[in-house]
Amino acid sequence: MKKSIGIFKARKKEEFIAGPVKQPAYTDTMTADPPVPVAAEKSHARHWLACALIAVLLSLILSLYPGPLYSTSLFESPHGDKSKVLKGCRSCHRGHGVLNTPMLAESKETFCFRCHGDSFTVQQTRSQGILSYSTETADISKEFLKPYRHPIEKTGIHRHDETLPETDAAAPRHAECSDCHHHHYVTSGNKAKGITGVTPQRALVETVQSEYELCFKCHSYSANLPADQTNKAELFNVGNPSYHPVIDRGKNSFVPSLIPPLNDTSIIQCSDCHNNDDPLGPRGPHASNNRYILTRNFSDLDGNENPYQYELCYGCHRRSSILGDESFRYHNLHITTAGASCRTCHNPHGSLFYSHLIDLDNLNIMPSDNGRLEFIDMGERAGECFLNCHNKDHDPAQYPVTLPVKEQKSRK
Amino acid sequence: MALFPLLSPAEVGIKNTKHNLSVSGPGPVSAVTEKQICKFCHTPHNASPAVPLWNHLLTEEQNYINYWSPTLKSYPSQGAAPPVDGFSRLCLSCHDGTVALGALVNREEEIETVPDVLTESIPGYLGTDLSGGHPISIVFDAALANLRNTDPNIMHLNWPINDPDVRLYPAQNGFGVQCTCCHDPHGGKGGAEAPPFWRKTTYDEVCLVCHDVLSTIGH
Numbered sequence: 001m002k003k004s005i006g007i008f009k010a011r012k013k014e015e016f017i018a019g020p021v022k023q024p025a026y027t028d029t030m031t032a033d034p035p036v037p038v039a040a041e042k043s044h045a046r047h048w049l050a051c052a053l054i055a056v057l058l059s060l061i062l063s064l065y066p067g068p069l070y071s072t073s074l075f076e077s078p079h080g081d082k083s084k085v086l087k088g089c090r091s092c093h094r095g096h097g098v099l100n101t102p103m104l105a106e107s108k109e110t111f112c113f114r115c116h117g118d119s120f121t122v123q124q125t126r127s128q129g130i131l132s133y134s135t136e137t138a139d140i141s142k143e144f145l146k147p148y149r150h151p152i153e154k155t156g157i158h159r160h161d162e163t164l165p166e167t168d169a170a171a172p173r174h175a176e177c178s179d180c181h182h183h184h185y186v187t188s189g190n191k192a193k194g195i196t197g198v199t200p201q202r203a204l205v206e207t208v209q210s211e212y213e214l215c216f217k218c219h220s221y222s223a224n225l226p227a228d229q230t231n232k233a234e235l236f237n238v239g240n241p242s243y244h245p246v247i248d249r250g251k252n253s254f255v256p257s258l259i260p261p262l263n264d265t266s267i268i269q270c271s272d273c274h275n276n277d278d279p280l281g282p283r284g285p286h287a288s289n290n291r292y293i294l295t296r297n298f299s300d301l302d303g304n305e306n307p308y309q310y311e312l313c314y315g316c317h318r319r320s321s322i323l324g325d326e327s328f329r330y331h332n333l334h335i336t337t338a339g340a341s342c343r344t345c346h347n348p349h350g351s352l353f354y355s356h357l358i359d360l361d362n363l364n365i366m367p368s369d370n371g372r373l374e375f376i377d378m379g380e381r382a383g384e385c386f387l388n389c390h391n392k393d394h395d396p397a398q399y400p401v402t403l404p405v406k407e408q409k410s411r412k
Numbered sequence: 413m414a415l416f417p418l419l420s421p422a423e424v425g426i427k428n429t430k431h432n433l434s435v436s437g438p439g440p441v442s443a444v445t446e447k448q449i450c451k452f453c454h455t456p457h458n459a460s461p462a463v464p465l466w467n468h469l470l471t472e473e474q475n476y477i478n479y480w481s482p483t484l485k486s487y488p489s490q491g492a493a494p495p496v497d498g499f500s501r502l503c504l505s506c507h508d509g510t511v512a513l514g515a516l517v518n519r520e521e522e523i524e525t526v527p528d529v530l531t532e533s534i535p536g537y538l539g540t541d542l543s544g545g546h547p548i549s550i551v552f553d554a555a556l557a558n559l560r561n562t563d564p565n566i567m568h569l570n571w572p573i574n575d576p577d578v579r580l581y582p583a584q585n586g587f588g589v590q591c592t593c594c595h596d597p598h599g600g601k602g603g604a605e606a607p608p609f610w611r612k613t614t615y616d617e618v619c620l621v622c623h624d625v626l627s628t629i630g631h
Contacts, residue, residue: 073628074567080625087605088616089625095594095607097544102481104544162482184567194565206564 072193072207074184084135085115091130092183109153112177117141138282146277149287150175165198165221173224180214191284200233200247211269212236212246215285235350241377242357243350244268252356254380257321273312273348300343302364305336313342328356329381329399338390360387368395426450426598430536430608433513433525440534441513444524453502453597455518464502469515471505476540479547483566485559486550493547498583500548503591506530507538536608551588552580552622568624577601577611578621594618 074080085091092111097103104111114125115137122139125131144152154174185194190208197205197213202221208214212232219225220233238248245267253264262268274285275295285293290312292298298312307319314322323332334340342348347359354360355377365387367373372386372395384396426432426449430439433452437443455467478493487493496504505511509530514523522528530537538545550556557571573580578594580587595609602610612618619625 071628073626075626089619090605090615093619094544095546096538099477099541099544100480101544102483103479103546182565185565196565 113141143286146287164217169223215270242355256326257317369393429599446523467517477543498590499592500590549583551586568627575621
C-alpha cells in the first residue's frame with residue numbers, strides 16, 4: 001500500500017518535470033518514464049498518506065505554473081545513494097586528487113569508466129569497496145571505440161557556465177561525459193537532469209525537460225557548427241511546412257505507413273534515431289557503427305532496395321506501406337525501380353520549404369529542363385514535381401494523373 | 413592531555429603521529445639524533461611568523477599551480493587564484509618538497525633528518541602543483557556561499573560554519589579555507605578509512621561541514 005502511493009507520487013513529479021505525456025517512442029529513449037527504482041521509493045514510501053496527497057495536489061497546482069520549476073538533490077541520484085556508491089564523497093573525490101581534476105581519484109578521461117567501463121576495471125572498483133556488487137553498470141567505454149561517436153577523446157573544455165549555444169565561431173567543439181550527464185544529479189529517469197538546455201527559441205533553461213533541449217546546446221544555433229552539420233532547431237521548427245515531430249506533433253495527419261503505437265499525433269525524440277546500434281547495449285547517442293550515430297542502418301546513397309538498406313526509416317514507416325504506394329503513389333517506382341534512397345528526396349529532420357519532409361537541396365537533383373526546381377503540394381496524395389533526375393525530366397510530373405497507378409508503374 | 417581522559421592515547425598528542433620528526437617518531441621521516449619534537453615547527457622566542465610561534469623556514473615558492481574547475485566561484489581562472497597564505501603556507505613549507513625538513517628559524521644549521529626533504533615517493537608529499545587538491549587560501553564568507561547557492565545547477569555551501577572541529581582560518585583579508593580546516597597537524601581523530609590528521613572520524617563528515625551535499629538544488 002505504502003509502496004504504491006510512493007510510485008504514484010513519484011510518477012506525478014517525473015511527469016511534471018518531463019513535460020506533457022508523450023506517446024511511447026519506438027525504441028527506448030533517454031528520458032522515457034521508467035519503472036521507478038525500488039531503492040528510491042523506500043524513502044518516499046515512509047511519508048504519511050496525508051503528506052503524499054498534499055504533495056500530489058501541490059504538484060498538480062504547480063504544474064500549472066508556467067515557469068521552469070525543478071528541484072533535485074544528490075540524494076535522488078544513484079551517485080548519492082550509499083547503497084550503490086558505497087563510500088560517499090570518497091568514492092569519487094580525494095582531498096589531494098589527480099592534477100588538474102576537480103579532486104578526482106583519476107583523470108577525467110577515464111574517471112567515469114571506473115564504474116561505467118569494462119568488466120575488469122569495474123571489478124577493481126567493486127573490490128576497492130567503492131561500487132556495490134549488487135549494483136549493475138553498463139560498459140559505456142566500449143561504445144566509444146565505435147567509428148561514429150561523440151568525441152569524448154578530445155580533452156574536455158567544458159565550462160559550467162559556458163555560453164550555449166556557442167557564440168564564438170572559433171571555439172573548439174567538445175563533448176564530455178559531463179556535458180550531458182551531471183555527475184551529482186543524474187538519475188535513471190532523466191539522464192540529463194541538472195544539465196542546462198537550449199529551447200527552440202534559443203533560450204537557456206536550467207534543466208533539460210525535453211531531450212531535444214540537451215541536443216540543441218550544440219546542434220542548433222552554435223556559431224561553431226561544423227560545415228557539414230545543420231541547425232536542427234531550425235529544421236524541427238514547428239513553423240516549418242514539415243518536420244519530424246520532435247518538438248511538437250507533425251503537420252501531416254495522413255501518414256498511413258506509421259507502425260503502431262505511432263500515429264500522426266506522436267512525438268518522437270532524437271534518441272529514437274540516434275542511439276546505440278546494438279539493441280542490447282546501453283541506450284543513448286554515445287556511438288554507433290552506423291554513420292551519424294544512427295541506431296539502425298540507413299543508406300543515404302541510391303542503391304538496390306532491401307529491408308536493411310533503409311532499416312532506420314522502416315523502423316517506424318512500414319516498408320509494405322511505402323512500397324505499396326499507400327501514401328505517395330510513386331514510392332515504389334522511385335525506390336525499387338529507380339533505386340533512389342529516402343534521403344534523395346526527403347530530409348530526415350525537417351524541411352524549410354516543403355511538406356512531407358521534401359528536400360530538393362541535393363546534388364543529385366537537377367532543375368527541370370525549364371530551370372524549375374520545386375515541389376507543389378496539391379493535397380492528400382496529390383502534387384507536382386519540377387526537377388530532373390537521371391535525365392528524366394519532371395516538368396511537372398503530376399500525381400495523380402488520369403492513368404491508373406498500376407499502368408504508371410509498368411512504364412520505365 | 414589531562415583534559416581528555418576519555419580519549420584513547422592514540423588520539424591525543426603528536427608523539428605517535430608522523431609529525432613527530434624526532435628520533436622517536438614513527439613516520440617515514442625522522443631525525444638522526446634530535447630528540448625534541450616541538451622545535452621542528454615551534455619556538456617560544458623570535459618565532460617567524462609570530463603566530464603560531466613558527467620555527468620552520470617558510471617556503472619561498474610563489475608559483476603554485478592552483479586548483480581549477482568549471483564550477484569554481486572563488487576565482488575566475490586558474491591564474492587568478494589568490495596566493496597561498498596563512499597556515500597553508502606553513503604546512504607547505506615542508507609538504508611542497510622545496511625546504512629541508514630540518515631547516516629552522518632559530519638554528520643556523522639544519523637538523524639532520526632522513527630523508528632531508530619530502531619527495532614524491534613519500535606519502536604526504538604534495539609538491540607545487542596543487543591543481544588536484546581542494547582550493548586553499550580562498551575566502552569563505554556569506555558572499556561566496558550566496559554566489560554558489562543562487563546557481564541552480566551546482567551543489568550548495570553551508571553558511572555559517574558552526575562546527576567544533578572544522579573551522580575557518582584567516583585567509584586573504586578574511587576567513588577561509590586552509591589546510592588546517594580539514595587537517596589537525598597535532599593529530600586527528602580519523603578512523604582507518606580517513607585521511608591522516610583528519611578532524612573528524614570519517615571522510616565525509618569533514619566535507620559535509622561546508623558542502624551541503626544533500627541540499628536540493630534548482631528551485
